[in-house]
């Protein structure tokens with residue numbers, strides 16, 4: 628399913644679809660094991676909403692490795708990067724959520740989370756029980772694939788890594804609402820935005836992007 632999604636989302640951007648499909652498939656296959664390793668790393672290092680410090684740092688590091696210039700500290704721990712080769716065209720945003728939940732990991736896997744955090748004043752176990760580790764790894768892989776074919780992409784692609792999708796801690800701002808407030812959908816203005824859920828449904832906003840980019844929705 629990962630391959631299908633990556634292929635679909637990557638194909639949206641390129642002009643010569645048939646040739647590019649083959650190239651994109653190859654790039655996905657080449658990067659698949661690295662993507663799985665990344666997903667395991669994010670899973671093992673799950674952090675609560677507005678506390679995604681290590682997660683955010685790793686995302687920025689991976690984006691730099693790809694060749695992009697990440698902007699960090701958006702809506703506290705959010706990260707954004709823009710792919711812009713100067714060709715005219717729409718601005719398309721791809722968004723992933725990055726926070727974990729106060730849930731105890733019960734799986735006996737090498738990458739099981741042993742992380743803890745403070746939730747409502749109490750020390751709690753933290754894990755990615757909602758798939759945000761997968762979303763984050765897929766978006767990084769998509770960024771890498773698209774960067775590799777950047778000369779074929781018209782317009783711009785904005786990669787948005789959103790913190791606090793599960794809701795910020797009481798008394799704090801956060802999530803998509805704060806990202807929008809801080810201007811994530813402007814400069815350049817986003818024409819359409821795509822994201823995925825754990826069930827790999829593809830969601831799309833276009834004219835509703837600005838009003839529906841609310842926290843909690845997935």
Ligand SMILES: [Zn+2]
Nearest residue numbers: 757792793845
């Ligand atoms: Zn979630």
